[in-house]
Amino acid sequence: MESFIYQMTFIVTFVSISILAIRKSMQVASTDDFAVAGRTLNAPGVSWIIIGTLVGGVSTIGTVQTAYTHGISAAIFTFGSGVSCFLLGCFFAKALREEGVVTVSEYLGKFFGRNFRYYSSAINSLGMFIHVVGQFLASIAILQAVFALGDTLSVLLTMLLIGIFVISGGIAGAGLIGKIKFFMLYLIMIISAGVALYNGGGLPKILSQLPQDIDMLGFADYGIKTATVDMFSMIVGVLSTQIYLQAIFSARNIREARNGAFLSAVIIPPIGVFGIVVGLYLRANHPEISANPAQALPYFLHQCFPPVIAALFSAGILLVVLGTGAGLVLGVTTNLFHDFLQGRAGMLQRIRPIRLIRMSTCAVLVLASMLVFTGLDSTILKWSYMSMGLRGSTVFAGLFIVIFFKRFAESKVLLMLLYCLPILYVLLNI
Template sequence: MTHNKEESVMNGLDMTVMFVYFGVLVVAGIIGSLKAKSSEDFILAGRNLGMFMYLGCLSAVILGGASTIGTAQLGYEHGLSGIWFVTMIGLGIITLGTIFIKRISSLKVTTISELLGKRYNAQAQIISAVVAAIYTLMVSVTQVIGMGTIIHALLGWNMTASMLIGGSIVLFYTILGGMWSVTVTDIIQFVVMTVAIFGFMLPISVSEAGGLKALAGDLPSSYFDFSSIGYGQIFQYFLLYTLGMAVSQDIWQRVFTARTEKIARNGSIFAGVYSIAYAIAGSVIGMCAYLLLPNAESSQSIFATLAVQILPQGLLGLVLAGVCSALMSTASGTLLASSTLISNDIIKKVWLKNISEKNYLILTRVNTLIVGVLAIVFALWIQDVLVALDVAYAILSGAIFVPFVVSLFWKDIHPKAGVSAIVVSTLVVLGGLLIEGLSSTTPILYGISSSIIVMAGFAVMARNKELSDREPVSEDVK
């Protein structure tokens, strides 16, 4: 009886913490909406973010609920080797900052598809926009499901109501102010997420497990082997996330919000380093859970289960609000990315080429609403899209990465090379997934290889044509 009474008090206090937090996000969204006066304000926060705001919003979008919950799960199952999932995300952001940002920051484009359209042709822009929009929509769906899981675990509501509440809050402030609202809420979420994980969950987990000496003495030796998860799995994470981050529209859209190239570059590097630290913290939390909850029914929900067991009243609400923060940041960023791709690279490019600034802003808001409703509906319908998300990442990495890199470093590539490479490699990736299974890594390699072959083929044809044009005409022909 005492346990039930304590649990009900805890739920009441934590419920208050969550509602206050959600209220703050709504107010922050309204404040952000006051700045969204133009489409550039709505989509890119006026390209005017300083270092702290840029670092906060970029870190918040790359570290979603899957990063938090998934890394704890991997730490529970594999130990320190669980860091590779989020570490590869961090390496992808560092790669973006050190290699690509200098080349893309001066282009003044809004989307990666727009860049491909400029370097190749309109078909490349439209096809890559469709692929990227589907990917970002799928990421949004996973975040809505994650929000529902956390709210359900904390408040005891059914999953449908939990997903509706979480998804609707994100959709509300994203529609209001676009990237400005997303940025304001991301800063709050970044701070809450950081305090929750590094300030409370990590030190309390280690303390409850008996300290670092207990972890070193009681855990299996394999838990301290960084490769125990398997080199194949580590390579898969590299293909999916390191390459995927470089061509992900939700990441790009954050990059374009920076006031200067220096802020974009350094902020991306710092965000990547922060991600690696986050990966270590999540894995250690999972390792602590292995000692404290050795017979847990589900390793997938180990983070929430551990939090409920070790955190005091009120603090539980804050920590789980931190997880919701990660989910909401990614959800808002991917919703806006998907609607931007549809508005900028499909509708405006094909049908409304001369749309006014005012009507374009309205169009983007309407598309954000439609994409958000679709994300919530899909989340309620299927409730598990992790395999679909892997497929989306596989297409993104396998089909778009090579044309993107070539567009930056090869000035004289044939205009049709990009769209041909995207179409061929997408078909190759999908065919490989159907034959080898949806969790297979090799189709990504097939896609990258086919892109390179197509690009090389166009280069050879262009070279042959150039040589034939240079050949002197014989006297007989004259």
């Protein structure tokens, strides 16, 4: 009976929230509405999109998982996210917004040529595509914890739910999901951290019960070099990712774009702190999770809250995960449509643009679900850092040159270096 109440509460909560997002589909009439919301967003609207995509399974399930296995090194993702958003507002928002482009590759193509636009768009899309895998893994962890589903059904259901969010509302739907996610996520993580501290007898007692053979409060076991590379990858990855910059492109003006980035920089890092508290509590008191640490947060919710509350929170976490996956898929689709498909001659001209972009979304989702089956046992953060590094090596250097050293943009040597950076990154990480 308790399991039935839990599952029904989960379903009702999630369906109710999803209906709010789907209603946004009524406002999407063109590809401009779909991709940049008609460039009408204020600062909170910009922030909702960034938060709605950047804060997802990695910031919640992935952070608790890594805190359980490696301690405070789990803060790298959310702290790096905050730093990235701050830098985005300080140095990049003005230049990006005033160009009036839709994709960051389109922006780079104005300075480095059409071929580099296609090259950077393809690899940037691949990076986002890889990040989608992390969201699939987080979603699978929740669905299996709540319904005990198998891998195949969990993947297919995740694909369907992400598809509904993306296809229905585009960037406007991502913004609405981000707004709902913000309030739900803070509520869930603050209460969870509070319960963890209460059940654990306070932070000092939790810390005293951590394994002594592992450096949970430092980076020795995680690796100083690994932590440094992950932080760098995180920062340049955010500053190079289509969907985060797409929020800037969607702003009403430069001021709203900047303020939206600054608001995100303030909001995101505390979420990681709350997740670390939960992860450390679980490591100190529940060693049985070590067999499957990806289930750490769902396990905590199920064990520490009444069924109705646990189901409500689990549904909220699933929304967080799917919202991020939807935003990343939207970024890939925007690149695919605007950089490769739009304006092409032949059979594609017979398809309405808004229908074509939605068809592209379906294709991306199917391919992503196929890739997920190759890494069902992977650490969620592993996929995210790999993704960030790939995106950063492709876009960040060119973006940095254009914004700070534009006079060098015509250098052939520099252009060749920009082509080589992604290849070098892949070779160094094989």
